[in-house]
Structures are given as structure tokens and as C-alpha cells.
Amino acid sequence: MTASLPTPLIGASTLLARLGTPDWPVLLDCSFDLADTGAGEAAYIAGHLPGARYAHLDRDLSGPKTARGAIDGGRHPLPTREALAATLARWGIGAGTPVVAYDAQGGAYAARAWWLLRWLGHQAIAVLDGGVAAWQATGGPLEQGLTPHAPAAEGYPLRPAAMPAVDASELLAAPGRLLVIDARAPERYRGDVEPLDAQAGHIPGARNRFFKDNLDPNGRFRPAAELRRVFQAFGATPGQVVHQCGSGVTACHNLLAMELAGLPGSALYPGSWSEWSADPARPVARS
Incomplete structure (x- = not known):
């Protein structure tokens, strides 16, 4: 089952073909709205x-914010690996369980x-390309209400981190050696507006x-070859x-796009x- 799950994306028609079969994965609905944190649920x-x-x-x-707030970890700090493993076990996800994440x-x-x-070392994880809209367009059914809790899986094994991450001190210590790619809207990157954070602008040297x-x-998602051309044009290797x-x-999202493009190995600044x-x-830079 693990080997047969397309990654990093799965199409709605491919997923629909598994409905009602033993190959049906654990699904995670991740729909969310930063402006209304209850809307997704x-x-x-x-x-x-x-x-x-x-x-x-x-x-x-995400993990809980620190005592110093956004200055340490930002608005959505990573959960600890132990907390994330416990969450996966609670959802009935074991080390080899196929998982598909989606949103709207x-x-x-x-x-x-x-x-x-x-990051936790799970390999059988894919994102549903097009999310809820693609599923419905393919004729996929929806359920209402809360899904009953599945039997908890055995404790999820903690392995070495499988996806690289860096912190602010590493970025400050390596000006010019690392290429920072900023995924925000262009007007936020330039510093024209800043609706959420302490200052407007971007990390000096970052590209948008x-x-x-x-x-x-x-x-x-756009075709892999197109995404590959876009990210290669930044002129840096994934590492x-x-x-x-x-x-x-x-x-x-940009990390996933690079993975789809055949350019794995880039890092996240959480x-x-x-x-x-x-x-x-x-x-801080503005332009």
C-alpha cells in the first residue's frame, strides 16, 4: 500500500478509484483561514x-507559542517531534500508513x-491536487459531521529529521551563501503592506x-517541468x-513544488x- 501511493501529489480521480477499497488512505482535512481560525473546522x-x-x-x-511570543518561533512554531508523533498515533497513523492531506x-x-x-520521516504522504474542489469535480462524495475517532496506532517511531530546517541565527551567519525564497504575496514581500506581523518588508537578499x-x-499544481524551470532560474542548488x-x-507550498519539480533537499525557515x-x-529590506 505504501509503495502504491503517488507522491508528492495524488490526483482526485486516482484517489476516487480507491474509495471503498483496502487502499483507502487516512485523510487529513487541513482547511483553514488565518482571519477566522474556526472557519476551516x-x-x-x-x-x-x-x-x-x-x-x-x-x-x-503547530506548537504552542513561547513565552516571548513571535520573537521566538513566530506565529506558527513547529510542534515538537514527540507531540507530532502523538498526534499521528491519535489519528490512527502508523509508520507505514498511507496519508493524503488536502484543503480548500x-x-x-x-x-x-x-x-x-x-520531517518526521513519513514517506507515504501526498497532497490531493486541487483539494476539495477537484474531488467534487471528479464526482467524489462528501460526508458531514465529525469522523469518529479511529483506533489509535501504536506509538509513532521517532526517527532523525528527514527534512532540513534552519533558524534565524543560521541565516544571519550565512549572508550570500543561502538563497532565501519568500512565499508571501508580492505586496507583502516588497513591504507595501503588512497585515499580520511586526514590520513590513523582507529578509535582505530574499527573492519572491x-x-x-x-x-x-x-x-x-503546474506541470513539473514548468516548476523546475521557475526554481532553477533562481540560480541556486536545492541545498x-x-x-x-x-x-x-x-x-x-514552495517546498512541495520543488519536490514535484524533481528538486528535493531545500530547507524551511519555520x-x-x-x-x-x-x-x-x-x-529588514524593502523594495
Whole structure:
């Protein structure tokens, strides 16, 4: 079952063909709205893919904020590996369980779940290309209400981190050696507006790749060859690339796009702009 799960993306028709079979994966509905943190869960209750669990960005896909707030870890700190492993076990996910993450926001939050599971060493994890809209367009049914809890899996094994991450001190210590790619909208990257964080602007030297540009007009990921050309045009090898956004969430969309493009190995800066801009001692660029 593990080997047969397409990764990092799975198409809606491919997933639908598994409905009612032993190959049906554990589904994680990651739908979310930063401006209304209850909206995603409400939408899940109103209609979700069969058997899906709800993965809340704040409760399940992030850790608690530190005593110093955004200055240490940003608005969505990573959960500890132990906490994440316990969450997966609670959802009935074992080390070899196939998992598909999806949302209704173009994969913005599903990509965070994908990265976290990969970080924990999980291989059988894919994102549903096109999310809820693609599923419905293919004729897939929705269920209402809360999915009953599945039997908890045995303790999820803790392995060495399988996805690289860097912190602010590493970025400050390596100017020019690492290429930072900022996934935020261009107006936030430039510093024209800043609706969420302490300062407007971007990390000096960072380049901009708005995560939504990874999608075609139908809300599905662009072809791998096209994404490969885009990311190679930045002129850095994957091992030199660090992705960031506002709080380490939509940056995972660019990480997923690079993986799809056959360019694995880039890193995430989890604290991202929310952490960076919270410390007035760190430099800020505007353009």
C-alpha cells in the first residue's frame, strides 16, 4: 500500500478509484483561514472527504507559542517531534500508513501537513491536487459531521529529521551563501503592506515566489517541468535554498513544488517573517 501511493501529489480521480477499497488512505482535512481560525473546522463539519480527520493549523500542525511570543518561533512554531508523533498515533497513523492531506485553499495548509509528516520521516504522504474542489469535480462524495475517532496506532517511531530546517541565527551567519525564497504575496514581500506581523518588508537578499503562482487557473499544481524551470532560474542548488513566508506555513507550498519539480533537499525557515520581524535587531529590506 505504501509503495502504491503517488507522491508528492495524488490526483482526485486516482484517489476516487480507491474509495471503498483496502487502499483507502487516512485523510487529513487541513482547511483553514488565518482571519477566522474556526472557519476551516466549520467547513469540514459541513462537508469533508469520506473518513477524513480534521487537522487544525494551530492545534495540530503547530506548537504552542513561547513565552516571548513571535520573537521566538513566530506565529506558527513547529510542534515538537514527540507531540507530532502523538498526534499521528491519535489519528490512527502508523509508520507505514498511507496519508493524503488536502484543503480548500489551493494546498496552502495541506502542504504544511505534508512537510511535517516528511520531517518526521513519513514517506507515504501526498497532497490531493486541487483539494476539495477537484474531488467534487471528479464526482467524489462528501460526508458531514465529525469522523469518529479511529483506533489509535501504536506509538509513532521517532526517527532523525528527514527534512532540513534552519533558524534565524543560521541565516544571519550565512549572508550570500543561502538563497532565501519568500512565499508571501508580492505586496507583502516588497513591504507595501503588512497585515499580520511586526514590520513590513523582507529578509535582505530574499527573492519572491508567491506560492499561489505554483497553481494553474484550475487551482492545481503546474506541470513539473514548468516548476523546475521557475526554481532553477533562481540560480541556486536545492541545498542552498531556504524557504520562508509569514509563519512557516505557505513556504511549504514552495517546498512541495520543488519536490514535484524533481528538486528535493531545500530547507524551511519555520519562524519565517513573523519571527524575523519581531526582533528589531534583525535587518529588514524593502523594495
